[in-house]
Amino acid sequence: MPAVLGRVTRQKSANSPAADVRRASVLHGQLRALGRNVPGADTAVATCLVWVADTLVEIASALRDPRSADVPVDEAAAQHLTEREHSVLVRLQEDVPLRQIGLDLFISHNTVKTHARAVYRKLGVSSRTQALDRARQLGLL
Helix, strand or coil: CCCHHHHHHHCCCCCCCCCHHHHHHHHHHHHCCCCCCCCCCCCCHHEEEEHHHHHHHHHHHHCCCCCCCCCCCCCHHCCCCCHHHHHHHHHHHCCCCCCHHHHHHEEEEEEEHHHHHHHHHCCCCCCHHHHHHHHCCCCCC
């Protein structure tokens, strides 16, 4: 698996959605070639890519990388929260743990964390408080 990931990361670097799709397609094809073509492979690849992107953003933020500082929030993306992401955002206003939000919405704790991370990413923030403030500014709450 590390060899597969190494080949994908050594490919030409391009900052476009089409390039990301190509990378995911290459990774999926290489997984399939290794005999790992199981149901849900597309979801697994997408989840890994999202996790890697989130991790890189967190690292750049922690290092206060000037190239990633003050990245403007894509208000269009913020307006396109999924129904579940919006449900989680609304529940973030309450002073309850994510685990309780999951129980109330009948979804797993990990799913709540995934939705919260997606909300944070779409709003361009890194905390619950910042997400709520930004959502209020955008009229989402």
